[in-house]
Amino acid sequence: IMYKTSWILNRLIHTHSGVSKHRVSRALLLLQQSAESQIRLWPLHFTLHGILVLVLSSQYIISHVIGEKTLECVPRKRERERVWELCSKCLTRMPVQYVIEEWDFRDLTLKTKPPVVIPRPETEVKNFSDFLDKHGLCVGCGSGAISLSLLRSIPQLRVFALDQSQTAVCLTMENANRLGLQDRLDVHHLDVIKDADVILSKCKPVDFLVGNPPYLLSQDMDTLQTEILGFEDNSALDGLSVICLILALSSKLLTQRVYLELAPYHPPVIQQLIEEMRLGLLYLETRCDLTNRSGSSKKGEYEVI
Structure with a gap:
């Protein structure tokens, strides 16, 4: 038949x-x-x-x-x-992740909602040996994929998360409540560009910073699939200026390291930025993501001068 x-x-x-x-x-x-x-x-x-x-x-x-x-x-x-x-x-051309309103990230099933960026497997990490500290800062929490997966895997961890999108903040809190992780997560509607002083006043020094900040170049936006360009938040995809501000915040808040998911062509650019900005940051290494794309992950460390 x-x-x-x-x-x-x-x-x-x-x-x-x-x-x-x-x-x-x-x-x-x-x-x-x-x-x-x-x-x-x-x-x-x-x-x-x-x-x-x-x-x-x-x-x-x-x-x-x-x-x-x-x-x-x-x-x-x-x-x-x-x-x-x-x-x-x-x-x-709506992405299937928005159609069924949920998607898996590591061992979590997260609610999804446009235009919050969809959790993607490239952002996953294989082990958490570098995150076994007590306090972390997540810049651009989105659906909560990164911060919630860390909280699920590290019982002693507490995370301060922020996002410039109120929809993203609400979605992260919804996912945290569904997973029973809300007591160790502090989520704020803050823009790293406009609210740097507020972030510094609200957030205590942290052991590490994680994030998947905007990393596409403006001229590359038109090459994106309709499913991405038409439904996901473009402000969460376009621009490099926010990375400079994250580095500046890192020098004031971090006691140890910052981990950023970036484009394959970014590591030399970020390394040069760190040298030019003279923030007391030391570029340590580039790690491949789970798709083995070289340079897609960046790791930096705050060096006390």
């Missing part, structure tokens, strides 16, 4: 385009197929609309809707309607 249905939909896709979209839509909504069959058929519909989406996108959505059921089950009518509703959002 699966192969026959796939053949029928493929025939529809290659016939009159104005009619085929409607017929494929009706077939996907009404056919009582297994979840696994729908996972394979939805990409045909995406292709019909000119969107090249991997099979995984429909798998995430269908698995989200049917929950713990096996993929061999036949979704009920309201589940098929829900799959249709969510997959239709993908036709607007």
